Amino acid sequence: MKKSKSMSLLFTILLAVATLGACSKQQTDTTATTDTAGSDSANFSGKITMAGSTSMEKLANAVAESFMIKYPKVTVSTEFTGSSAGIEAVTTGTADIGNASRNLQDSEKEAGIVENIVAIDGIAVILDKTNTMTNLTKEQLVQIYTGEINNWSAIGGADLPIVVVGRESGSGTRGAFEELLGIADLCKYSNEINSTGGVMAKIASTPGAIGYVSLDVVDDTVITSDIDGVKPTEESIKAGTYLLNRPFVMATKGEISEQTELIKAFFAYLSSEEGKALIEKMGLITVD
Secondary structure, eight states: HHHHHHHHHHHHHHHHHHHHHHHHHHHHHHHHHHHHHOOOOOGOOOOEEEEOOOOHHHHHHHHHHHHHHHSTTTEEEEEEEHHHHHHHHHHHSSEEEEEEEOOOOOHHHTTTEEEEEEEEEEEEEEEOOOOOOEEEEEHHHHHTTTOOOOOOOGTSSSSOOOOEEEEEETTTHHHHHHHTTTTTOOOOSSSSSSHHHHHHHHHHHSTEEEEEEEEEGGTTTSOOOOEEEEEEOOHHHHHHHHHEEOOOOEESOOOOSSSSSSHHHHHHHHHSHHHHHHHHTTTBOOOO
């Protein structure tokens, strides 16, 4: 009888130990899973849509690609339809972010759109490679674009008609260029082209042509003109000595703090050291 009671007590003790061990293991496993999920950045998933400025194409594509590498479960889609179209897209909710290569208009802000400046860009005045007029004044630019001067010989250049090239109405680059020179709605264009690449190609292939593009896209198919003796460089833009500079805006409907966790993470990435390094790699200037 005593032996039977001893065996029963031993069995009870062993059962209790096993149960406690199992509970302890289950608690440990659950905690580990929670900790991993909380710290694993790869758990971000979903889609971000951006639309807008063609001048921001290089930056937007680079940021999208880099962000998707960092967060493999995220898709970032980009569309380049012009600054005003991008703001319209974010206003109507067809895009999460509206890219604009200009400051927002009061009417856009009144519609609840927030101006998030992510970089500063210079606007380069570009010429075909045979042009010798590589140091124009602000006044000469104004006279060229308003039609007061229509031949390069009038300002010391070759006897050659000036082909005035610009962007289409609604372009952020055009808006910024005209605003900075004080010639909004006064320009007389020979050609209005709806993409940055199109302007570059037109200038490169047209003797006597003049145009403007984002500084970061300039390549060796064209040359740039100084303005009032100042070259369009990162240093001159940072110093504030180069006339033509403008913001690159990634606009949202409402403040960043009101966006989804994924959108917040996207902007946090842009302001991180990694994001700033990417912006500088694109030939742009960080905002801080």
